[in-house]
Amino acid sequence: MKNHTMRRALAAGAGLALAGTLAACGGSEAGGGGGDGASADEIEAALQEGGELTYWTWTPQAEKQVEAFEAAYPNVEVNLVDTSGAADNNQALQNAIAAGDGVPDVVQIEYQSLLQFQLPGHLTDLTEFGFGELEDLYTPSTWGAVSQNDGIWGLPQDSGPMAFFYNEALFAEHGVDVPTTWDEYIEAGEALQKADPDVCIGNDTGDAGLATSLIWQAGGQPFRAEGEQVTIDLADEGTTRWADMYQRVLDAGILCDIPGWTDEWFAALNDGTIASITFGAWGPGILEGSVPDGAGDWRIAPMLSYDGTPVNAENGGSSEAVPADAPNKLLGAGFLKWLNTSDESIDEFMATGGFPATVKQLESEEFLGYESEYFGGQAINEVLVGGADSVVEGWQYLPWQSYANGIFADTVGQAWLGETTLTDGLAAWQAENVKYGTDQGFTVTE
CATH class of the missing domain: 3.40.190.10 (Periplasmic binding protein-like II)
Structure with a gap:
């Protein structure tokens, strides 16, 4: 049977x-x-x-x-x-x-x-x-x-090409322009807080998967693996670009201290406490299935850029x-x-x-032309597919990425608690990964 x-x-x-x-x-x-x-x-x-x-x-x-x-x-x-x-x-x-x-x-x-x-x-x-x-x-x-x-x-x-998911009605209610760049994101977050201290532009408590995707989107290539040879450079140009920008986000205090995928998170999305999310193209199903009160209010925009140039990553x-x-x-x-x-x-x-x-x-016309009722009739796949076209090629994960993500909170994650900076946290994360990879039998260079 x-x-x-x-x-x-x-x-x-x-x-x-x-x-x-x-x-x-x-x-x-x-x-x-x-x-x-x-x-x-x-x-x-x-x-x-x-x-x-x-x-x-x-x-x-x-x-x-x-x-x-x-x-x-x-x-x-x-x-x-x-x-x-x-x-x-x-x-x-x-x-x-x-x-x-x-x-x-x-x-x-x-x-x-x-x-x-x-x-x-x-x-x-x-x-x-x-x-x-x-x-x-x-x-x-x-x-x-x-x-x-x-x-x-x-x-x-x-x-999972990334995109910017935002509650259009909430931005309009508070008279705040929807951001298109990371600089504008910080400005919009501060404006929302000024209009209503209970509203955050986003949430993040130190998610390793989100951080690596954002490093990728900033042009970082911190991990290179070829067989047993592994290189780790968490101070390369792209990673530094992300760290400098995101430190400003953390310092501005515009993010809700609400862990993702929790009941509190879904409630905050439903009641308008969280105004936007940056995550992968699988996101529509999450909002449609678990954030019913946002129906008609949410929209999807291309991933936030640094200088107006469309550059993306997978999440x-x-x-x-x-x-x-x-x-x-x-x-x-x-x-x-x-x-x-x-x-x-x-x-x-x-x-x-x-x-x-x-x-x-x-690339199918049916897929691209689909208009989502939840997202106010928007042809959301046009945006998401456009994001797929601009994903930076060549990204690699560590051969022990699951372990690396597991120690993220004790190193980089301390920056969300104000115990260190992102730059110093990345250095600590690198040191721990170099030690672990070497202990596992890899030849690790920095």
Whole structure:
């Protein structure tokens, strides 16, 4: 019987370290999964013949995608496992790899975590399955995220080009112009506070994911990884540009001290306490589903710039990959390819707010012309796709980004508490990451 109910995977342990140090790889190449490739015809034949595979994900659209896949390939049974979220998913995958048991055939992995599993050799190089031919299907930034270190380690599921989401009615009520640059953002934040001390232009308590996206948007390239060689420079030109600007934001006191994704945060968005958010293109679904009182009031604008030049970054986003120890790589590769290339699958993903990484869907007239009732009839995808076109290429995460994000609060995050400056916090974050990476067996330079 087909499994159309998402089963929940429970992850043991609270912490998440690098998924196997380099020293523990037993001399394997910094890649994974060799010698199991197949042609497109062989993959299709395997799908027609059928079998069983396991897919781990936290994507809400997965159940309908699996139903559509099994209708197209009735001889394949997909065991769908809900891993709750990125952190739980990574921990569960790490545990399965360490135990040598229970590794899925296909698994969702955030872009920022791919290297964490790829470098120790825990992912299959999809070049073996001819996936290099798929490059032109995806936006450059998302393809760049999955194709590093001379291999293809996953296929892009979605993208998260940043944009400026703002409560137009709130700005109008207080007679404050909607900002287009970071300088104007600070001015608008001060004007809103003057008009109503209870209103903040935004909120941020020191979110590592937001900070790295904003560093990327400022032109920073602080992390470079090529195999076991890692360079960290959190004082490069772009990172410094962000730190100087954002220190002014913090010093101005224009942000609410409300953590994101909490009940308090959603309440503040609903009642007009928070006037804007900068986050990824997946944002419309969040506001529509959880901020009902803002219907008709919110709008989306291009990401704030430094000097009027459109420059952007990604915030969030995931791929799907085939683990090196997957029991059925051939079926896994076939399902993965269908999942992230077929119109039927991508349409299901988009139907409930997923923002695709595929050029075809992003450029379609229907997608671009969609007018959102929640956003006052605005053609929001025109703005979001425009943001995707201006994403700076070449960004890389650390091979241990999950760990790095975990220590962000104790280093850079102290600047939000007034205990240090962003510049000094970044220096402390760099020192801690250099030590950690070296302890994990990487050659780390500054």
